[in-house]
Structures are given as structure tokens and as C-alpha cells.
Amino acid sequence: MTVIDKVAPEGSKAGERTSPRPTFRHKLSRWDVKVSPYLYVAPFFIVFGIVGLFPLLYTAYVSMFDWKAGDDNPEFIGFDNFKELFADSQFWNALANTVSIFLLSSIPQLVIAVLLAALLGARLRGATGWRVGILLPYAASLVAIGIIFANLFGPKYGLINGVLQTIGLDPIDWQASRFGSHVAIAIMVNWRWTGYNALIVLAAMQAIPKELHEAALIDGAGMWRRFTAVTLPLLKPTLIFVTITSTIGGLQIFTEPKLFDAMPGSNNGGSTNQFQTVTLYLYQSAFENYNLGYASAIAWVLFVIIVLIALVNFFLTGRLARTPAVKKK
Amino acid sequence: MRTIRNGLVLALGITMTALGATACGGGGDQTPAAANPNEHVELTLSTFTEFGYEALIPEYERLHPNIKVTHRKTGQGGPYHQDLITKLAAGSGLADVAAVEEGHLSDVLDKGSKFNDLTKIGPADASPDRWLGWKYDAAKTKDGKVIGYGTDIGPLAMCYRKDMFKAAGLPDDPEAVKPLFATWDSYFAAGADYVAKSKGKAWFDSAAQNFNAMVNQLPQGYIGSDDKLAVEGNQGIKDAWTKVTDAVAKGESAKLTAFSNEWNSGFKQGAFATKVCPAWMLGVIKEQAGPENANKWAVTAAFPGGGGNWGGSYLTVPTQSKHPKEAAELAAWLTAPEQQIKAFQAKGTFPSQVKALSDPTLLSQTDAYFGGAKVGELFAEQAKKVQKPQYKGPGDGQIQENASSPALQAVEQGKSAADGWQQLVDQAKKITR
Numbered sequence: 037m038t039v040i041d042k043v044a045p046e047g048s049k050a051g052e053r054t055s056p057r058p059t060f061r062h063k064l065s066r067w068d069v070k071v072s073p074y075l076y077v078a079p080f081f082i083v084f085g086i087v088g089l090f091p092l093l094y095t096a097y098v099s100m101f102d103w104k105a106g107d108d109n110p111e112f113i114g115f116d117n118f119k120e121l122f123a124d125s126q127f128w129n130a131l132a133n134t135v136s137i138f139l140l141s142s143i144p145q146l147v148i149a150v151l152l153a154a155l156l157g158a159r160l161r162g163a164t165g166w167r168v169g170i171l172l173p174y175a176a177s178l179v180a181i182g183i184i185f186a187n188l189f190g191p192k193y194g195l196i197n198g199v200l201q202t203i204g205l206d207p208i209d210w211q212a213s214r215f216g217s218h219v220a221i222a223i224m225v226n227w228r229w230t231g232y233n234a235l236i237v238l239a240a241m242q243a244i245p246k247e248l249h250e251a252a253l254i255d256g257a258g259m260w261r262r263f264t265a266v267t268l269p270l271l272k273p274t275l276i277f278v279t280i281t282s283t284i285g286g287l288q289i290f291t292e293p294k295l296f297d298a299m300p301g302s303n304n305g306g307s308t309n310q311f312q313t314v315t316l317y318l319y320q321s322a323f324e325n326y327n328l329g330y331a332s333a334i335a336w337v338l339f340v341i342i343v344l345i346a347l348v349n350f351f352l353t354g355r356l357a358r359t360p361a362v363k364k365k
Numbered sequence: 366m367r368t369i370r371n372g373l374v375l376a377l378g379i380t381m382t383a384l385g386a387t388a389c390g391g392g393g394d395q396t397p398a399a400a401n402p403n404e405h406v407e408l409t410l411s412t413f414t415e416f417g418y419e420a421l422i423p424e425y426e427r428l429h430p431n432i433k434v435t436h437r438k439t440g441q442g443g444p445y446h447q448d449l450i451t452k453l454a455a456g457s458g459l460a461d462v463a464a465v466e467e468g469h470l471s472d473v474l475d476k477g478s479k480f481n482d483l484t485k486i487g488p489a490d491a492s493p494d495r496w497l498g499w500k501y502d503a504a505k506t507k508d509g510k511v512i513g514y515g516t517d518i519g520p521l522a523m524c525y526r527k528d529m530f531k532a533a534g535l536p537d538d539p540e541a542v543k544p545l546f547a548t549w550d551s552y553f554a555a556g557a558d559y560v561a562k563s564k565g566k567a568w569f570d571s572a573a574q575n576f577n578a579m580v581n582q583l584p585q586g587y588i589g590s591d592d593k594l595a596v597e598g599n600q601g602i603k604d605a606w607t608k609v610t611d612a613v614a615k616g617e618s619a620k621l622t623a624f625s626n627e628w629n630s631g632f633k634q635g636a637f638a639t640k641v642c643p644a645w646m647l648g649v650i651k652e653q654a655g656p657e658n659a660n661k662w663a664v665t666a667a668f669p670g671g672g673g674n675w676g677g678s679y680l681t682v683p684t685q686s687k688h689p690k691e692a693a694e695l696a697a698w699l700t701a702p703e704q705q706i707k708a709f710q711a712k713g714t715f716p717s718q719v720k721a722l723s724d725p726t727l728l729s730q731t732d733a734y735f736g737g738a739k740v741g742e743l744f745a746e747q748a749k750k751v752q753k754p755q756y757k758g759p760g761d762g763q764i765q766e767n768a769s770s771p772a773l774q775a776v777e778q779g780k781s782a783a784d785g786w787q788q789l790v791d792q793a794k795k796i797t798r
Contacts, residue, residue, distance in 0.1 A: 298628075
């Protein structure tokens with residue numbers, strides 16, 4: 037901007053001196069003021085266009101075809117892929133699995149994250165050590181976690197079933213049972229993400245003005261009361277942010293169920309697709325059945341679902357943010 | 366430094382090629398595919414898991430100083446083939462010589478137009494009589510093109526736990542157990558006997574492993590020669606299903622999904638007494654069962670229902686290749702008997718060429734882990750029992766992987782055999798729709 041400021045007056049001065057008509061230099065500097073800002077922000081939009089918008093639109097285009105990988109002349113079939121998808125019980129099964137795993141992971145995750153944040157916010161010896169500690173699972177390799185947890189939840193030789201049997205319980209076939217497999221996968225997700233979310237919540241918690249807590253203390257509020265009446269309401273926007281991010285992540289869950297399957301490399305999500313998620317089904321359609329058109333249709337439906345849920349979240353955030361929580365006091 | 370050495374190598378190479386040409390020329394006419402020996406050519410070769418080519422490629426470069434070969438190795442077969450099909454679809458990115466596994470061959474044959482016909486561009490010495498007939502024929506497209514040179518094969522035999530047989534009062538000598546493995550009926554009957562005598566121990570590792578071998582032995586597989594799904598009308602498949610699921614109901618299966626972590630642990634724990642054993646499985650058993658189980662495992666030259674093949678690969682030359690003739694020469698050389706023996710010695714890939722099967726190096730090969738069994742001779746014998754290739758239409762491999770194996774797993778997890786069959790049929794229909 038400094039460059040523009042310098043150039044512009046010089047140019048106009050020169051213009052005034054020589055002739056009343058704007059000189060080339062003058063025009064150039066005016067163009068500079070008008071165009072430069074767009075050029076400065078262009079890189080983002082160009083990159084977004086290439087890696088974000090184009091794939092999105094091209095996927096929509098592909099979803100209109102009966103497009104098998106390697107087809108030279110894919111056949112245009114309009115919305116038939118979508119029609120087929122809505123009648124496909126495997127898709128609905130995958131969607132139900134995804135939602136189930138998402139709920140089983142997100143709800144406990146957020147509750148534990150808030151409680152962990154509250155604990156970390158209290159005066160602890162070696163606070164930084166604890167804070168780094170809860171973030172460690174997030175830094176671990178997702179694939180390694182998947183393999184280790186799949187081992188732990190092995191139906192015959194897994195550690196979890198070993199422990200269950202030692203304390204006199206029946207072993208659970210984590211692979212075969214639908215609910216069991218969802219729980220196992222949700223535990224994998226929670227182990228990784230709880231600490232990450234706890235740190236975000238902790239940051240928001242520490243931004244809450246001390247005066248509010250002190251005022252509540254003077255009013256005679258106990259620790260629990262202060263937590264529910266001061267901390268939680270003020271955390272709402274952060275909690276909604278964390279919910280949105282974990283929703284987007286949760287609906288796209290892929291690696292954990294893929295690695296949980298006993299059959300190496302399988303995208304089936306168990307023997308009867310009992311833990312096949314939408315992205316796993318998408319991947320199977322595209323890269324195992326080479327049915328690119330159908331996979332694109334799945335991708336778009338998933339995209340729309342995520343957008344809808346994000347809009348609902350956005351709407352809720354807006355409403356909650358408008359009512360200041362302290363007003364009640 | 367490099368140029369001096371290259372010069373020496375070049376001189377050496379020319380002499381060697383000349384010698385090689387006279388040696389090969391005895392058979393008949395001159396090779397029409399001979400490439401210009403002075404042109405510098407860079408070739409790429411893509412393989413997955415272990416082909417045993419590490420030492421062979423420098424050797425080939427010594428013999429052909431104008432050729433530089435880059436070897437792209439991938440760990441797992443599944444992703445490798447997904448990548449292969451995707452690049453085939455994209456029209457670029459494939460290696461000049463691309464390996465294809467037998468299980469994925471049907472998908473590739475379906476796209477035969479994207480591969481070179483090796484009978485047209487390959488060297489003359491790579492003639493059909495080099496290979497076992499069924500191995501060579503399996504890589505033929507419907508219109509008669511040959512798109513791949515056979516590398517290794519996986520002739521089937523039966524592996525079993527000597528100590529566990531003994532403990533259950535079954536014969537345990539490799540010759541004495543052969544009658545048990547004569548047919549699938551005798552095999553499953555022996556299994557029921559074993560389960561009773563061993564008080565509930567499992568006979569085999571997983572239903573799907575046996576079922577796959579049984580379906581492969583049938584004259585027709587999941588897909589008919591008209592490329593239509595033939596699961597429901599195929600009595601052979603239904604019978605195999607009934608036999609396997611009956612055995613599961615009798616407690617013969619250890620219910621371990623092949624190649625899973627649990628399956629690996631199962632070898633160490635002695636979770637099952639017998640195992641369908643392609644030649645390459647010996648290495649898997651050694652690796653998973655570990656030294657503490659040495660001499661407990663044995664292998665015998667018998668397989669229920671005769672013989673069969675499981676696994677093995679082909680080297681193809683996609684039409685994307687800019688140097689198809691040179692690529693075909695490389696592929697032919699790598700799959701020639703001498704090189705197959707070297708690959709076998711390096712990584713245990715069992716040769717598919719007739720001459721290699723009578724090679725003394727192969728026949729004298731023993732395996733101390735399996736009680737000093739003459740495994741080379743044993744599998745060479747099993748390889749000759751394989752009849753002709755079953756026609757595998759497009760989607761065959763997917764049905765095995767995504768329809769029949771999960772359905773059998775579901776039966777092992779408690780689903781009824783009838784429901785499991787329905788699951789197989791429904792899923793197979795979905796795959797081939």
C-alpha cells in the first residue's frame with residue numbers, strides 16, 4: 037500500500053502539469069489502486085478454485101454419469117445415481133453407522149473434554165506437563181492407533197477381552213456385534229481427540245474474566261455452582277465451535293473403521309457392513325468397484341448433509357451468541 | 366569415472382548379447398522384436414510385495430548397457446492394484462512393465478485393449494511352451510491376445526500340525542495323512558473326527574480360505590463365460606458352500622480372518638490343525654508361527670479334490686509404455702526359467718515355467734522348518750496336478766473379496782448358513798449389476 041500511496045500523487049502531479057487529460061502513468065496508478073488488492077488476495081482464490089471448487093463441481097458433473105474407471109465414453113444418466121443411492125439399503129446402513137459412531141464419540145468426548153479442561157484450569161503442580169500430556173494422543177499416528185486398537189479389541193486374542201475374561205465376564209466379539217464395533221471405534225476416536233478438544237475449551241475457560249468468578253464467589257456460589265452458572269454459559273460459543281468441527285470430522289470418519297476390519301485392506305466394514313461408514317462406502321465404490329459416478333453421488337450427498345448440519349449449528353450459534361449469558365445475573 | 370565404467374560394461378554387454386542371441390537363435394527364426402542396442406532406454410518396472418528381482422535388475426542392466434531399469438516396489442497388493450486400475454483409467458502414470466496378481470487379472474483382462482499383445486511384440490523365445498499351459502492361458506483375453514508373462518505360481522498342498530494330529534490320535538506321517546486330504550468330503554469328515562477327539566479344537570483357520578480353494582477348482586466360477594453372474598445356477602458353488610458351512614457348524618473353523626492380526630496370533634497359539642497351503646504360504650507360516658513351532662508343522666503332497674493354484678502374478682506391458690518392445694524383452698527375461706529359479710532362491714516365489722520345474726536347484730530344495738520336507742519337488746508335483754484355468758469374468762475377484770468372504774465370516778460370527786448364502790448372492794448381484 038505504501039508503494040501505491042507514493043506513486044499515485046506523483047503521477048497525478050505529473051498529469052496536472054503536462055496536460056488536463058490523464059496520462060498513461062496516471063491511469064496506471066489508478067488501475068494499481070483498483071486492481072492490486074484483488075491480485076493480493078487472488079492466490080487464495082486461485083488455490084481454492086483448483087483444489088476446492090473445481091473438484092467439488094467436477095464431482096457433481098461425474099455424478100451424472102455411469103462412469104466406471106477406465107471407461108472411454110461414460111454414459112450420461114442424469115440423476116439416476118442419486119435415485120439409486122436413495123434406494124440403496126447399504127448407503128442408509130452406512131449413514132446410520134456413521135451417525136451412531138459420531139454420537140458415541142462426540143458426546144462423551146465433549147463432556148470429558150470440558151471436565152478435563154476444568155481440571156487442567158485448576159491449580160495443578162506442573163500444569164504445562166499435564167496440558168502437553170493430554171495432547172499427546174493427538175500427535176500419534178492415526179494408522180498406528182488404528183492398528184493398535186484393532187489389536188486390543190481382537191475377539192479372540194485381544195487384550196480387552198482378556199481383561200474381561202480375567203474379571204469373570206464374557207468376552208465380546210467386537211468385530212461381529214454392531215453396537216460393540218461402534219463402541220470400539222468410538223473409543224479409538226475419543227482417545228485421540230478428547231485432549232485436543234480439552235485444550236480448546238481450556239483456552240476459552242481462561243479467557244473468562246476473573247471478576248465474574250469473584251462476584252459469584254462473593255454471592256456465595258460454590259465450585260459446582262460457579263462451573264454451571266458462570267463457566268458453562270460463557271463457554272457456549274466455544275462448545276459450539278468444537279461441536280461443529282467434531283461433526284465434520286465425525287461424519288467423515290474413515291481410517292478407524294477401515295483399520296478395525298479384520299480382513300486386511302477391506303472396505304466392507306465388517307462381515308455384514310456392520311461398521312461401514314459413508315466415507316468407507318464411498319471409497320469402496322470408487323476404488324474397489326471403480327464406480328466413479330456412484331461414488332461421486334455419495335460424496336455429494338455427504339457434502340450436503342455436512343452443510344445442512346453446519347447451517348443448523350451456525351443458526352444455533354447466532355442465537356446463543358445474541359443472548360449474553362451474564363444477563364441472567 | 367562413470368563413463369569409463371559404462372564403456373567397459375557396454376563392451377561386455379555387447380559380447381554377452383551376441384552370445385545370448387546365438388544361444389537363443391538355435392530355436393528358429395531371428396527375433397523380430399530386437400531393439401536398437403545403441404539407443405538409450407529408460408524402463409520402469411512396478412511390483413508389489415516380494416518378487417525377488419532385486420539382484421536380477423542390475424544383472425539385466427549389465428547385459429543391456431543401453432537400458433536403465435527403475436524398479437518401483439509397493440508393499441501391499443490391494444492398494445497396488447487400485448493404483449494400477451486408476452492409472453489405466455487416467456491413461457498415464459503406469460510403469461513400462463507392470464506386475465498384475467492372478468486375483469486381479471480378470472479386471473485387467475477386461476481392459477485388454479489397454480495392454481500390448483505380447484505374442485506380437487515379445488521376443489520369440491518367450492513362446493507358450495515355456496510356461497505351464499494353464500498359467501499361460503489364464504492371461505489370454507477373449508480375443509486371443511496374451512497380455513502377461515507368468516511369473517510365479519501358488520500350487521496348493523496341505524499343511525498340518527503333526528503334534529496336534531498325534532495328540533488327537535490321527536496319523537501324522539506325511540504319507541499316512543494323504544488319505545485324509547483326498548477329497549473335500551474326507552477332509553471335512555476327518556475334521557469332525559479331529560474336533561471330537563481333541564475336545565473341540567479347530568480343524569482349519571477360516572471358512573473363506575477353504576471355500577476360495579474349492580470354488581477355484583470348479584470348471585466355472587462366480588462368473589459364466591458369457592460374463593454374467595452364475596452364482597445361483599452353479600450347483601458346484603452351492604455344494605461347496607454347504608460343505609464349508611456344515612464344517613463351521615461342527616466347530617471345525619477357528620473363525621480367524623486370513624491375514625488379520627488374530628490369524629497371525631492363531632499360528633503362534635496353535636489355534637487350528639490344518640491349513641490350505643499354496644507354495645508361498647510356507648513362508649507365512651514360518652514367519653507367524655515362529656521358531657518355537659519349528660518341526661511341528663508339516664506339508665504333504667495332497668490336496669482335497671486334486672490340485673489347485675492360489676496366487677502368482679504376471680508381467681504386463683501397458684500400451685502407455687513408450688518402449689513396448691524393450692519392456693516386453695525385460696518382462697520375458699525376468700520370467701525366463703533361469704531367472705525364475707533365481708527369484709525362487711531369493712524370495713521363494715515358485716516358478717511357473719516347465720523347464721524350471723525340473724531344475725535340480727528347485728527339486729533339491731528342502732525346508733528344515735517343515736521337518737526337512739522336499740518342498741521344491743512336492744510343489745512341482747502339485748503344480749502339474751492343476752488342470753486348466755477357470756474362466757474369471759470381470760468382478761470375480763471382487764465377489765470373492767466382498768461377497769463370499771464376508772458372508773462366510775458372518776456365518777462364523779453366528780449367521781445361519783441360509784442367510785449367509787442369501788447375503789453372498791445379493792452382494793454378488795450388486796457387484797455385477
